[in-house]
Every structure is written in structure tokens, then in C-alpha cells.
Amino acid sequence: MTDAVSSARPTIAVIGGDGIGPEVVAEGLKVLDAATGAQAFDYVHYDLGAERWQRTGEVLPDSVMAELAAADAIVLGAVGAAPGSKAIPSGLLERGLLLKLRFAFDHYVNLRPSKLYPGVTTPLSDAVVDRGPIDFVVVREGTEGLYAGVGGSLAAGTAAEVASEVSVNTARGVERVVRDAFERAQRRRRKVTLVHKHNVLTHAGGLWNRIFTAVAAQYPDVTTDYLHVDATMIMLVTDPQRFDVIVTDNLFGDIITDLAAAVTGGIGLAASANLNPSGAFPSMFEPVHGSAPDIAGQGIADPTATISSMALLLDHLGRREQAAAIEAAVDADVAQRGAARRSTSQVGDAIAARVAG
Amino acid sequence: MTDAVSSARPTIAVIGGDGIGPEVVAEGLKVLDAATGAQAFDYVHYDLGAERWQRTGEVLPDSVMAELAAADAIVLGAVGAAPGSKAIPSGLLERGLLLKLRFAFDHYVNLRPSKLYPGVTTPLSDAVVDRGPIDFVVVREGTEGLYAGVGGSLAAGTAAEVASEVSVNTARGVERVVRDAFERAQRRRRKVTLVHKHNVLTHAGGLWNRIFTAVAAQYPDVTTDYLHVDATMIMLVTDPQRFDVIVTDNLFGDIITDLAAAVTGGIGLAASANLNPSGAFPSMFEPVHGSAPDIAGQGIADPTATISSMALLLDHLGRREQAAAIEAAVDADVAQRGAARRSTSQVGDAIAARVAG
Ligand SMILES: CC(C)[C@H](C(=O)O)[C@@H](O)C(=O)O
Numbered sequence: 001m002t003d004a005v006s007s008a009r010p011t012i013a014v015i016g017g018d019g020i021g022p023e024v025v026a027e028g029l030k031v032l033d034a035a036t037g038a039q040a041f042d043y044v045h046y047d048l049g050a051e052r053w054q055r056t057g058e059v060l061p062d063s064v065m066a067e068l069a070a071a072d073a074i075v076l077g078a079v080g081a082a083p084g085s086k087a088i089p090s091g092l093l094e095r096g097l098l099l100k101l102r103f104a105f106d107h108y109v110n111l112r113p114s115k116l117y118p119g120v121t122t123p124l125s126d127a128v129v130d131r132g133p134i135d136f137v138v139v140r141e142g143t144e145g146l147y148a149g150v151g152g153s154l155a156a157g158t159a160a161e162v163a164s165e166v167s168v169n170t171a172r173g174v175e176r177v178v179r180d181a182f183e184r185a186q187r188r189r190r191k192v193t194l195v196h197k198h199n200v201l202t203h204a205g206g207l208w209n210r211i212f213t214a215v216a217a218q219y220p221d222v223t224t225d226y227l228h229v230d231a232t233m234i235m236l237v238t239d240p241q242r243f244d245v246i247v248t249d250n251l252f253g254d255i256i257t258d259l260a261a262a263v264t265g266g267i268g269l270a271a272s273a274n275l276n277p278s279g280a281f282p283s284m285f286e287p288v289h290g291s292a293p294d295i296a297g298q299g300i301a302d303p304t305a306t307i308s309s310m311a312l313l314l315d316h317l318g319r320r321e322q323a324a325a326i327e328a329a330v331d332a333d334v335a336q337r338g339a340a341r342r343s344t345s346q347v348g349d350a351i352a353a354r355v356a357g
Numbered sequence: 358m359t360d361a362v363s364s365a366r367p368t369i370a371v372i373g374g375d376g377i378g379p380e381v382v383a384e385g386l387k388v389l390d391a392a393t394g395a396q397a398f399d400y401v402h403y404d405l406g407a408e409r410w411q412r413t414g415e416v417l418p419d420s421v422m423a424e425l426a427a428a429d430a431i432v433l434g435a436v437g438a439a440p441g442s443k444a445i446p447s448g449l450l451e452r453g454l455l456l457k458l459r460f461a462f463d464h465y466v467n468l469r470p471s472k473l474y475p476g477v478t479t480p481l482s483d484a485v486v487d488r489g490p491i492d493f494v495v496v497r498e499g500t501e502g503l504y505a506g507v508g509g510s511l512a513a514g515t516a517a518e519v520a521s522e523v524s525v526n527t528a529r530g531v532e533r534v535v536r537d538a539f540e541r542a543q544r545r546r547r548k549v550t551l552v553h554k555h556n557v558l559t560h561a562g563g564l565w566n567r568i569f570t571a572v573a574a575q576y577p578d579v580t581t582d583y584l585h586v587d588a589t590m591i592m593l594v595t596d597p598q599r600f601d602v603i604v605t606d607n608l609f610g611d612i613i614t615d616l617a618a619a620v621t622g623g624i625g626l627a628a629s630a631n632l633n634p635s636g637a638f639p640s641m642f643e644p645v646h647g648s649a650p651d652i653a654g655q656g657i658a659d660p661t662a663t664i665s666s667m668a669l670l671l672d673h674l675g676r677r678e679q680a681a682a683i684e685a686a687v688d689a690d691v692a693q694r695g696a697a698r699r700s701t702s703q704v705g706d707a708i709a710a711r712v713a714g
């Protein structure tokens with residue numbers, strides 16, 4: 001493993017994780033191989049997540065961090081226990097693994113595309129869907145805000161407890177992600193919507209507003225738009241067609257992208273990329289969904305989100321044609337999905353066959 | 358005005374506010390009168406909002422605060438300029454008026470019912486709607502969290518700027534609102550869902566979790582449930598029937614209730630109460646929607662949300678039968694709404710006539 005980086009083939013670090021994570025990742029790699037030829041990448045698998053912690057007490061050893069840092073990209077399934085579970089301290093794996101990777105590898109662009117494929121069941125009414133195609137991306141800031149891990153508890157566990165969480169936003173952090181959104185909009189329908197809540201969060205909102213306005217001035221061909229996060233909820237279910245690129249902070253992005261995924265057919269389809277566009281650190285590709293322990297081990301999880309994330313990975317590595325081949329195969333597969341249930345590997349096989357064919 | 362408090366009739370302070378606020382409030386009072394008889398309350402109108410600030414530079418003078426504090430209840434339309442407007446500093450009216458009232462009068466229960474009336478257009482598909490009746494309430498904490506106004510900016514306006522917002526949560530503040538949710542659930546379908554994001558916001562989430570668990574133990578007849586705020590987004594559009602009472606913090610509550618309003622027919626219908634259950638301060642009743650300056654002055658705003666808020670007001674003042682009369686009239690009016698557009702006052706007239714008849 002130690003000389004993987006110096007080999008000719010790019011190394012992809014693979015973290016299957018917990019629950020359905022390893023199941024969907026297997027299908028992702030299957031399709032990746034189909035798109036690139038089986039020998040394109042060196043895969044290095046890492047055993048991380050709830051099970052490893054329960055077995056060894058380790059979440060993410062420094063030695064593993066060092067290896068991951070040297071990889072060309074990271075594929076992650078999902079980590080974490082069920083939301084109500086008491087087996088693992090809340091936040092241990094999220095903070096100690098997923099967010100640690102996002103922060104340490106400076107994944108400041110958390111990219112989450114949402115597209116309603118023809119034929120996909122959506123919880124939205126025909127009247128809303130018939131307004132036109134739904135196709136937007138959320139550029140979620142990934143390294144700041146309420147995810148910074150700044151906060152604490154005073155008198156924890158007593159009747160006098162005060163618990164705080166601090167949202168930290170920097171001009172540098174906001175500027176780089178806002179700029180990414182404008183760059184992306186230029187390659188799309190040229191519209192960027194800033195989502196925030198500046199009427200209440202006046203300090204952070206003021207910073208986002210000022211930087212958004214300043215960056216926008218440098219992209220006169222891009223239309224801009226502002227929505228409060230609460231109003232965004234309404235628009236996502238009544239007029240999702242209005243969105244092209246949404247840029248927002250870490251927590252709002254988390255909330256918006258789950259709703260966006262739901263209205264475009266569910267988190268079984270929602271891909272994501274945690275990008276470090278500078279290339280200083282490996283970017284990470286993962287489905288938006290979690291580990292779903294309730295359906296783990298049954299071979300029924302939908303691997304499509306992970307497979308689509310592989311297209312984002314190839315795109316990031318400059319393999320645009322191979323990325324497009326996966327996208328086209330997913331499009332075609334999804335369009336002809338009927339009511340019949342397929343297993344996780346059947347979906348992977350079908351998409352891989354389309355990519356290879 | 359100064360002796361209103363000592364008169365036999367309860368005093369209701371009325372703040373029409375900006376945009377469509379005064380228009381919808383007029384209809385609310387019309388229906389209130391129809392339900393109670395014209396002389397039941399003394400209405401005292403206060404001229405507050407964007408226009409007053411632009412004219413006088415005053416947002417909420419201390420003398421007005423003192424009068425409001427002595428009222429038996431407050432009716433508020435909406436305050437604030439359009440989201441993109443530069444005429445009024447962002448947050449000035451929200452922080453200086455709306456939130457000031459919620460905080461000064463300790464409105465710790467921000468109650469927002471969501472019910473899909475038969476016949477109402479929803480952005481949700483028939484498949485979702487046909488699962489069963491949608492009828493839940495959100496008990497949003499109203500006096501803490503990210504709304505505390507704690508935060509600041511360092512090096513504001515420079516490339517070195519750091520802006521923070523602090524979510525402050527106290528055991529006392531969380532306990533009282535969680536208890537209210539359980540009390541309410543006992544009068545409903547006996548289920549409380551806590552919504553938070555304790556896997557990331559570990560300090561605040563830990564506090565909410567611990568208190569929720571402790572309070573739940575005192576209500577063994579109430580079922581409990583936990584969802585992360587992002588997963589809540591998905592459930593609200595795919596399975597809103599699963600909710601009875603949702604309890605959550607101030608910001609999550611803001612976000613959830615706009616989505617809840619949207620899926621149950623739009624913010625034109627969404628009522629809210631800012632309650633100080635102890636009675637130490639007047640409670641405040643307002644529609645969830647904002648001032649909508651784009652449609653102000655045209656007489657086309659839907660006053661239903663404000664009218665339903667008047668039912669919450671009567672309920673709070675112990676006038677349960679009169680509250681029920683308004684609810685029934687709104688139910689009946691909404692059920693027979695067709696495609697024909699009525700003016701703001703036509704809707705008010707129609708509901709008032711049903712209440713009186
Ligand atoms: C698991 C959790 C920490 C994570 C987040 O909140 O970012 C997830 O919800 C996501 O959206 O990737």
C-alpha cells in the first residue's frame with residue numbers, strides 16, 4: 001500500500017463504511033471499472049466505521065489519514081449508526097471520520113447535483129413537475145459554518161446547562177465557494193441563487209451578502225438571486241425549476257440537499273462530491289444518503305447515488321468522456337425503471353453493462 | 358390608550374406592519390369581531406414597521422413597548438422589506454421589532470399547526486396525499502438558539518473578516534418547550550418527534566437529547582421519535598402523515614414550518630402563535646408569511662393565515678368555543694374554494710359570515 005502513490009495508476013482510497021455503505025460502494029467500483037477498463041485505478045480498501053470502532057476503539061488512525069492524504073481520490077459509502085442508536089456516541093463517526101476528512105482535506109466545495117430524471121417517481125404533483133425540467137446543483141460550503149466544531153457545554157447535565165454551537169464564517173472561505181458557484185453557473189444556465197438567512201443571522205449573512213455581491217460583479221453574464229432558507233423550502237417544492245446553481249453555507253446546504261434529493265426522486269439517486277478544487281488534497285465522492293442500518297445486508301439498497309458519484313469522480317480526474325458514459329448509462333437505466341424491484345447488484349450490473357456496451 | 362388595560366374589555370394591540378400586513382390583519386379582526394361580538398375587545402393600533410422607520414428613524418420606542426406589555430394579546434401582520442431590498446438595513450425590523458417582541462415577551466412556544474384541508478391544492482403528489490390525513494403541529498422554540506443575537510464580525514468588510522453566529526441553548530429553555538410539546542401531544546395523537554442534528558451539533562444536540570429523554574419518561578403514554586433535520590425534509594414531502602407534534606429549536610423550526618406550510622397548501626394558510634404560556638407577558642398571533650411587498654396594496658393577499666391565527670388567539674384567551682367557530686368557518690370556506698380568485702376582503706367577509714351565521 002505504501003508505494004501506491006508512486007505507481008503509474010492513480011490510487012483510489014475506498015471506505016465502504018457502515019450499513020449499506022460497502023454494498024453500494026461495490027456497485028460504484030463495478031461501474032467505475034466498466035467505464036475505465038479494469039486496470040485504470042489501484043483501489044485501496046480501508047476498514048473504517050462503526051464496526052471498527054466497536055472492535056478496536058479506533059475511528060481514524062493517523063497512519064490511515066496519511067495514506068488517504070496520498071490517494072488521488074476517496075470513495076466513501078456511509079458511516080454512522082442509526083439516528084436513535086445508543087451503541088455509538090452521537091457524532092463520534094461523523095466528527096471523527098466524515099467531517100474530519102472533509103475538513104482536513106479542505107473540501108470546500110460540497111457539490112450536490114439534483115436532476116429529476118424522466119420516469120422517476122417524485123413526491124411532487126404533476127402540476128409542479130409539468131412546469132418544466134428540474135435540474136440544478138447545490139454548491140454547499142464544506143469547511144466552515146456550524147460544522148466547524150466550535151462550541152461547548154457549561155454545567156452539562158445539570159439544570160443550569162448552557163450549550164452553544166458557533167457558526168464560523170471567513171471571508172476567504174465564503175469567497176472561494178461563491179466563486180466556484182459562479183464558475184459552474186457559466187457552464188450551465190448562468191444563474192446563481194444565494195441562500196441564507198441574513199435577516200436573522202446578520203453577521204454571517206452580512207459577510208455572505210457582501211462577498212456574493214462583490215464576486216457577482218465579476219460575472220456580469222450570470223444572473224443572481226437571493227432567497228432566505230425558509231423561503232427556499234417553499235420554492236423547492238413549488239417551483240424547483242427556478243434554480244440553476246444554489247450556493248449556501250454548510251448547514252443550510254445539508255438541509256437543502258436532502259429536500260432537493262427527495263423532490264428529485266429520493267436520496268437513492270443523489271450523488272455528491274467533496275471537492276478540493278486546488279488539488280492539494282484528494283477529493284472525496286459519496287452518496288448523499290446515510291448508512292441506513294435498517295436495510296443493510298439485504299442487498300436491496302439502491303446504488304445509483306454512489307454510481308453517479310463515480311461520474312463526479314471521473315469528471316474531477318479529468319476523464320470527462322468516461323464520466324459522461326456513466327451519466328448516460330444512469331440516465332438510461334433510471335428512465336426504464338418500472339415497479340419491479342432489483343437487487344443492489346442487479347442495478348450495478350445493468351448500469352455497468354450499459355457503460356461497457 | 359393609557360387606561361385600556363384597566364378597562365373591563367381585554368385589550369388587543371394590533372401591529373399591521375408592512376406590505377400586506379395591514380390588509381390581512383383587517384380581515385383577521387373582522388372575523389374576530391364576528392366570533393366574539395363587536396365589542397369584545399379594545400383594539401389599539403400601533404404604527405410600526407418599515408414605513409415608520411423611514412419616516413421617523415424609530416423601530417420600537419420604549420413607550421410603545423410598555424403599552425404592548427400591558428395588552429392582553431398582540432396581533433401582528435408582517436414586518437420587513439423585500440428580501441433583496443436595500444432601503445432598510447437587513448435585519449433591522451426583524452431584530453428590532455419582531456424578534457424583540459418574541460424575546461422580550463418570552464414567547465418560548467412558537468406554535469405552528471399544519472393541516473391539509475380537503476380540496477386544497479398541494480405541491481405533493483396524489484400518491485403522497487392519499488396515504489392519509491396530514492395534520493401536525495410544530496412547537497418551535499422561540500427565545501433561544503441562533504436567534505439569540507449572539508455573534509459578531511471581526512475585520513468586517515476586509516479580506517480577513519471572520520463572522521460568527523452563536524446558537525445558545527439552555528436547559529431551562531429546552532425543558533419548558535419540550536414539556537409543552539408533550540402536553541400538547543396528550544391532547545392530540547400522542548406522538549412527539551424531536552428534530553435536531555445531534556450528530557454534528559453535538560453540544561446543543563446533546564442537551565436537547567438529554568432533556569427530551571428525561572421529559573419523555575414523565576409522559577409514558579406519548580410515543581417518541583427522533584429525526585435529523587435533513588431527514589425531516591424528506592419525511593415532510595414523502596410521509597408527512599407520520600408527524601403529530603414536532604418539537605425543535607428556533608432555526609430548524611423556522612425552516613421546517615415554511616416547508617410544512619408549503620406542503621399543506623401554502624403560507625397563505627399557515628397560522629402561528631407566539632405563546633408565553635405563563636401569562637406573564639402578552640402572547641402574539643401572526644401569520645407565518647412575510648410582508649410580501651410585491652403584492653401589497655392590490656387587495657389580493659390571502660388573509661386565511663391571519664384569520665386562523667385569530668382562532669389561536671381566542672383559544673389562548675380561554676374562548677374555546679369562539680375559536681372553534683373560526684376554525685370551522687375556515688375549514689368550510691377553504692373546502693369550497695375553487696379556481697375563482699377572491700379579493701382579500703371577500704375572503705374575510707365570507708369567513709366572517711360563516712362565523713356569524
Ligand atoms: C452524516 C452527516 C454528518 C452529513 C452532514 O451533515 O453533512 C450528511 O448528512 C451529509 O449531508 O453528508
Ligand SMILES: CC(C)[C@H](C(=O)O)[C@@H](O)C(=O)O
Binds near residue numbers: 200611645
Ligand atoms: C421574519 C423572520 C425573522 C421570521 C423568523 O425567522 O422567525 C419569519 O421567517 C418567521 O418564521 O416568523
